[in-house]
Amino acid sequence: MIQNKIVVRYQDGKTLKGHTSDFLPAKPTFHITLDEAAPETAPLEVPVSGIKAVFFVKDFAGDPEHKKTNDFTAGKSVGGRKIKVKFKDGETLVGTTQGYDPKRVGFFVVPADADSNNERCFVVAGATQGVSFI
Numbered sequence: 001m002i003q004n005k006i007v008v009r010y011q012d013g014k015t016l017k018g019h020t021s022d023f024l025p026a027k028p029t030f031h032i033t034l035d036e037a038a039p040e041t042a043p044l045e046v047p048v049s050g051i052k053a054v055f056f057v058k059d060f061a062g063d064p065e066h067k068k069t070n071d072f073t074a075g076k077s078v079g080g081r082k083i084k085v086k087f088k089d090g091e092t093l094v095g096t097t098q099g100y101d102p103k104r105v106g107f108f109v110v111p112a113d114a115d116s117n118n119e120r121c122f123v124v125a126g127a128t129q130g131v132s133f134i
Contacts, residue, residue, distance in 0.1 A: 007055040008032060008046060011088070011127050016044070017060050025106060025122060035060055048105060052087060052127040055118045062117040070094035072112045083109060085123055086130040093121065100131065 003019040010016075016032055020043075023030040031043035070092060072078060080096035087093070095109040106124045125131075 003033075005057050005060065006032065007057055007060070009052045009055065010050055011052045011124075012050075013089070016046070023054060023122070025104070025108070028105075030054075048124060049126070051124055052089070053093075053106075053124060054122040056120045056122075058117050058119060063115075066115060066117070068116070069113045073114045076114065078110075078112075080110065082112075082134045084132050084134050085109060085128055087127055088129045089127075093123070094134070095121070100133075102131070 001021045003021050004023065006018065006020050006023070008016040008018075016034060018032040018034040018037070020030055020032050028049065029045050029047050032046055033043045034041070070084075071094075072082070078096045080098045081100070083095060083097045083100060085093040093109055093111065095111040097107055097109050100107045102125065104125065106122050109121045109123055111118050111121065
């Protein structure tokens with residue numbers, strides 16, 4: 001079973017780090033096994049309605065020296081449509097998407113920052129203040 005490394009950010013600011021094997025964009029819940037939990041600990045059920053986003057990450061530590069950017073790498077082709085997401089908490093995410101539809105619960109974004117620790121992000125539409133194509 002494939003285990004994705006994820007960081008879940010809630011709309012209230014809470015954060016969870018762990019692994020999931022059952023996240024699907026159309027499901028109202030998924031499960032996370034916390035990174036620091038004992039092996040026998042049961043996974044937590046996470047309702048999508050209360051979260052801001054699910055970040056699929058390369059590793060949990062990230063690179064503290066990395067300077068986050070919302071700029072695309074010059075000369076590098078991108079897949080999908082360029083998009084700018086403004087969250088209700090003020091954070092902005094710029095990247096590309098293959099399937100933004102405002103009627104859906106959420107959508108995936110691949111960050112513009114090629115050196116980001118985030119491989120992709122599932123943005124919950126209800127946590128956004130504005131979404132625009134750029």
